[in-house]
Amino acid sequence: MASVVKEFFRTFVILYKGFKVTFITMFKKPTTENYPAEPVHFQARYRGIHVLQRDENGLEKCVACFLCAAACPANCIYIEAAENTADNRISDADRYAKVYNIDYSRCIFCGYCVEACPTDAITHGHGFELAPYDINAMIYRKEKLLEPWPPPKATPRPSTPSPVGATR
């Protein structure tokens, strides 16, 4: 008799332990995202597709110092520098990046480039939808990476839910 009670009690404890997580989770907000039906939620420091920043005057922050390219372990950043002139001023400093490419077929999103950048020109955005049918399309040119200017109204850069398909 005693052994039946003991057995029952033991089973109950085991079941309780087993289902505890299930029951608690049942009443929590789900973590999984219903992507692509619903927007993805990012952590603020998520390392997605890069964004090349501009300063408050709309000039490019990148001065083509090549430090990001030097830091990049995947060797996927390609830059060509050029000198700013009075009638063609692209960045605030003496030089700017005439060409700035990131090859996303190689980028490992380590963030070293962002860390290396002395002018905070390169940052990680929250874009992640990179898959194309053609591998060449994975090389993003400067024009695609740059923050749009003038900044589009009413689309604050999301650190909270971002709409599906938005790359930044």
Add this chain to the structure above:
Amino acid sequence: MAETETKLISFTLNGQKLSVPAGTLVIEAAKQAGIEVPSFCYYPGLALQAACRMCLVEVEKQRKLATACTLVAEDGMVVHADTPAVHKARKDMLEFVLTNHPLDCPVCDKGGECELQDMTFTYGIDHSRFIEEKLHYPEEKWSPIVFYDAPRCILCFRCVRVCDEGMDVKALGVGARGVTSVIIPNESGQLACEECGMCIDICPVGALTSGTYRYQTRPWEMKYFGTACAHCSNGCKTTLSIRNNEILRANNRDHSGINGEFLCAKGRFGYDFTTNAERIRQPLVRKGGTLQPASWEDAIEEIARRLKQAHDTHGAAAMGVIGSNHITNEESYLLNRFARTTLGTNNIDHHRTADYAGLATALGSKAKDSMATMAQIEGASAIVLIANDATQQNPLVAWQIRAAVRHHAAHLYIIHAGPLKLQRQAAQSVDVPAGAEGRAVGWLATGSGDLGGKITGELEKFKEALAKEKDVVILFGANVRGAAVRNLVKFGSGLSGQTRYMSLGDYSNSRGAADMGVFPDRLPGYAPLSDANERGRWGKLWGKEIPPKPGVNARQMMQAALEGKLKALYVVGANPLKTFGVKAPDKIAGLDLLVVQDMFMTETAQRADVILPAASTYEKDGTLTNTAGEIQMVRRAVDAQGPRSDFDLLRILIHQLAQLGLGAAMKHRTPEAVLEEIRQNVRGYDVSIAGLLTGGTEQATSAPAAADGSYDVAADLVFSSQDDLFTSGTLGRYCSKLNSTKESKERPWSSSPTTQSWWSR
């Protein structure tokens, strides 16, 4: 130079006992012992400045720290370069240096190879106690190729000293005082100078930057190729910095080779001809009166067919070949083989810019110890310069002469027509009428010749002074030729000490073309064509007998072409129409076929029937021989996009013509294989291949087996193009960066040599 016995002294550095020659600076002794003493302003070969105080060391029994760059090691001295006091001093000095230095590293051209960056990193100065605002000045453009950014300048005065002492131009000075000091150029904010770029190269930081390189890339992004300069005959070693198959910079990065850090304006900035828009990039064949693009196959086939046709109808004597002062030794050698065995003619010549053959013939078996190297100029006790404006025509030679005078108190003796900048360094200078240099030499050798009492009086003194010198290097230009060279050697060998000679030519491989026997009457290594043994030897090697009759020279060839006696002319990397002043309005009248291998539409190429685009010196492998006979390897630093090397073109053509029954096919496929054949067969070229492969130079001392007292050459065959610092024959026209300087347009030395303070003496 004979090594003078020097006393050794011993002193202690960081507890290490060092034994060095008396008079050695502590900083040099430390370098040799592998102990680092940081420095900015100290630069070997320049006057001591002691401006930066980075090199402070502690000397026992001295109260204050001393600058190692001015401290002469003394017997028994005890020096410490690794004490807390020294470390603190270094940090403090760097803090001072950085007072006004902007945080420009990300955009500065020097970033990555900057001495200040390295020091700051090594000596760990990561903060500053200065809170004052940094001084700021706008960047200055001193010339199209020299820019100055004052805030970055750390006032080490290396630029001032190299321009003053090394270049003897004195275009830079120091303005204002204390922290507001800046470097100022000589002409109210502008430079009027030789535009050598030495100041840019020597600047430890990014204060002086080059207009041709600035803001294009960063040092770690480029590939580096050590090769030799494509311009003058001095053969400076240079490093080409390459990114994306484009040359972005030329400097002798590791300061190795015959020229150390030296490069002149042409070597440093004259590399952009490679990408000039006017470059011919595909074969052109004349059809219906105009040159039209053709495929390689068609062009080569056309040349082979028409050469064969001309050969069969008019005979080998109606064929002619003009070689180049720029192509590599292997190419000149191949061209020689092509002319003598494929075409079967001795009508082969080139524009002789110096009488190398004359010197080799006059020296004969003595050539081995009698040809001077660039280094021996600096080591000589006396230098004789005859009929050459070395500053303009042979910049490295002039640099070496100045170094000899500055460091070793060598005596410079000049015989020249008109004023020369080098007269500032001269112990004696004899001004002779233009063209009389040869006669002056004749007078030195024989004591006869009509030169006028004044000149002979001066030459008398000249001779007396030279008789006392131990170690003499004689440099001479194109106006000393034929018999005059023989006289010069006669005079030189009569001197009491060691005498060496250097014939000064114009272009990067002038000497090589001569050594490879691009002459109507000489085979490779200056072997006389009249020597049946030599003919037999070369004929055997090249698979076909060489005709015994000497060919006609370049001028005669051009004349014969006009008269219709020459039917086919093959020109490689030369512009004979311009060089020999041939008048031919639109076509060379008598020629059936004119083939030109070149980079650009020269006057000669415009009249060609077929043009094959050729690769430049920077786009091919091979060897060049400088005017001193020093052989150097050139390497393919960039790919020629379209053109092919003269080597390949000749190789293919030799093959094609062999198939048509002209000459023998060749087994060699690469320049290396041909170099091997040259090393084994050309007299004087049996040099160490290891020396060449490791980026060094090896001296070739080609000369015929026996001196030939009867050798002479017509005055109109050996002549210099008189290029100056900003011209480089036909090639110079396509160096746009070089031509953007105002000196290249105004040429101050040619119009009024005495009014230009920086130029005249």
